[in-house]
Amino acid sequence: xxxxxxxxxxxxxxxxxxxxxxxxxxxxxxxxxxxxxxxxxxxxxxxxxxxxxxxxxxxxxxxxxxxxxxxxxxxxxxxxxxxxxxxxxxxxxxxxxxxxxxxxxxxxxxxxxxxxxxxxxxxxxxxxxxxxxxxxxxxxxxxxxxxxxxxxxxxxxxxxxxxxxxxxxxxxxxxxxxxxxxxxxxxxxxxxx
Numbered sequence: 001x002x003x004x005x006x007x008x009x010x011x012x013x014x015x016x017x018x019x020x021x022x023x024x025x026x027x028x029x030x031x032x033x034x035x036x037x038x039x040x041x042x043x044x045x046x047x048x049x050x051x052x053x054x055x056x057x058x059x060x061x062x063x064x065x066x067x068x069x070x071x072x073x074x075x076x077x078x079x080x081x082x083x084x085x086x087x088x089x090x091x092x093x094x095x096x097x098x099x100x101x102x103x104x105x106x107x108x109x110x111x112x113x114x115x116x117x118x119x120x121x122x123x124x125x126x127x128x129x130x131x132x133x134x135x136x137x138x139x140x141x142x143x144x145x146x147x148x149x150x151x152x153x154x155x156x157x158x159x160x161x162x163x164x165x166x167x168x169x170x171x172x173x174x175x176x177x178x179x180x181x182x183x184x185x186x187x188x189x190x191x192x193x
Contacts (some may be wrong), residue, residue: 011045014193017089018050019082021096021107025052028134028167028176029095032186036093036130036165039190049089051082053106058082061112073116083113086125091193092159095132098142103133103149114157129159130189132166134176139168163189 016037022029040046056078066074073080086092096103103111117123131150135142143166150161165186167176176182 011043014040014044014046015088015090016040016046016048016093017082017085017091018048018093019095019107019110020050020052020054021094021104021110022134023054023104023106024097024173027097027173028170029097029132031174031176032132032134032165032167032182033093033095035183035186036132036190039187040091040193042191044193049085051078053104053110056082058106058110058113060109061115067116067119069120070122071120073113075113079110079113082110083117086127087117087123089127092125092127092129093132094129094154095134098133098135098137098145101142102145111153117157125158127159128193129154129161131161131164132186133164134167134170136171137168139166141168142166162193165189 018033018037020030020033037046037048058079059075059077062075064074094107096107102108117125131146131154133142133146146164146166150164154161165182167179167182170176
């Protein structure tokens with residue numbers, strides 16, 4: 001007996017949210033993210049929402065103390081919309097260059113707004129996450145910072161960080177294209193899902 005499978009049979013439906021924290025589009029981090037997505041599409045039907053933080057209106061946390069149990073952040077901007085989306089995403093892919101020893105200002109400003117989730121026990125992040133970093137420094141130079149960001153920020157906030165990827169010695173946009181193994185690593189990270 002011959003059984004014909006439907007084209008999408010066996011594929012999981014997955015909601016993927018990408019946060020591009022670089023001020024540049026089509027930079028090295030985004031190239032790696034695109035490889036991850038290409039890999040994910042091998043085994044999954046996905047709905048992707050991509051945010052470019054540089055293009056959005058995201059205020060910094062004002063430390064006003066307004067948010068709390070059952071109380072949302074009083075700031076109503078693009079940051080609030082993204083946070084609401086993240087509460088229901090299956091996979092977050094967060095990508096940032098490392099400038100002056102840490103993630104971009106755009107990325108840090110957005111993550112500081114997660115305080116409104118931290119103070120509200122009725123809301124939580126519960127999806128998987130892949131972190132992508134790119135820097136001018138040699139490969140491995142920022143591993144302590146990346147590990148700290150993974151554990152003290154993302155895992156602390158509830159994300160199941162399943163992979164962290166980084167590319168070193170990428171100075172100009174597109175330099176990561178010369179690191180074939182890095183692109184393959186990104187693709188395989190997505191395909192593994």
